[in-house]
Amino acid sequence: MKFFLDTASLKEIREGAALGVVDGVTTNPSLLAKEDGEPETILLEICRTVDGPISAEVVATDTDGMVREGLHWAALHENIVVKCPCTAEGLKATRILSSQGHRVNMTLVFSPSQGLLAAKAGARFVSPFVGRLDDVSTPGMELVADLVQIFRNYDFQCEVLAASLRHPLHVVEAAKLGAHIGTMPYAVLLALLKHPLTDIGLKRFLDDWEKAKKEMGAKASR
Numbered sequence: 001m002k003f004f005l006d007t008a009s010l011k012e013i014r015e016g017a018a019l020g021v022v023d024g025v026t027t028n029p030s031l032l033a034k035e036d037g038e039p040e041t042i043l044l045e046i047c048r049t050v051d052g053p054i055s056a057e058v059v060a061t062d063t064d065g066m067v068r069e070g071l072h073w074a075a076l077h078e079n080i081v082v083k084c085p086c087t088a089e090g091l092k093a094t095r096i097l098s099s100q101g102h103r104v105n106m107t108l109v110f111s112p113s114q115g116l117l118a119a120k121a122g123a124r125f126v127s128p129f130v131g132r133l134d135d136v137s138t139p140g141m142e143l144v145a146d147l148v149q150i151f152r153n154y155d156f157q158c159e160v161l162a163a164s165l166r167h168p169l170h171v172v173e174a175a176k177l178g179a180h181i182g183t184m185p186y187a188v189l190l191a192l193l194k195h196p197l198t199d200i201g202l203k204r205f206l207d208d209w210e211k212a213k214k215e216m217g218a219k220a221s222r
C-alpha cells in the first residue's frame with residue numbers, strides 16, 4: 001500500500017518525508033488556500049521534496065477550463081497528477097488529459113458508479129472520500145471495497161486512492177480491503193505509529209539498562 005500525505009504544508013511534508021514512508025502527496029484548493037505563497041511555488045517545492053505522484057486540482061468547472069488548468073499544472077513538473085472533480089465536465093476533461101498522456105486523479109468520488117466511469121474515462125487514480133461518506137451516515141469503507149473489486153474484475157490500470165481518511169483505523173481498514181493508496185493528514189500518519197505500550201516498553205528497557213550499568217560501575221569500583 002502506498003501512503004500519500006494529504007496536505008499542502010511544506011513543513012508537514014518535509015517531516016513526513018523524513019520518516020521514509022511517504023510515496024506521494026495530494027493537495028486540493030482548500031489545502032493550498034491555507035498556505036502562504038503561490039500555489040505553483042508550493043507545488044514545485046512539494047515535487048522537490050517527495051519523488052512520487054503529487055496531485056494538483058483544477059478549479060474550473062467546464063471541460064475547456066479544466067483541460068487548460070490541468071495542462072498548466074502538468075507543465076510544472078513530471079510528477080504532477082491533475083485532479084479533476086467527478087462531474088460530466090470532469091469526465092470529458094479526464095478523457096482528453098489522459099489521452100494526451102497526463103495522469104488524472106478523479107476526486108470527489110462518492111459511489112461505485114462514479115468510480116467506474118472515472119476508470120473508463122482513463123483516470124489513473126480514483127479518490128473515494130471515506131470520511132465524508134461516514135459524515136452522512138454512509139459507510140465510506142464499503143465504497144473502497146466496491147472500487148477495489150470493480151477495478152480488479154476488469155484489470156483497470158486505475159488505482160483506488162482512499163481519501164478523506166480521518167484516523168488510523170480508516171487506514172488499516174483501507175489496507176485490509178486492498179486499497180492501492182491511502183492519503184492522510186500528517187497527524188494521521190503520526191497516529192499510525194503511536195502505541196502507549198511501545199513507549200512504556202522502551203522506557204522500561206532504558207531504565208533497566210541504566211540500572212545495570214550503575215550496578216556494574218559500583219562493582220568495578222569496589
Ligand code: G3P
Nearest residue numbers: 006026131132163164183
Ligand atoms: O483527500 C481529500 C481530503 O482532503 C478531504 O478530507 O477530511 O476534508 O473530508 P476531509
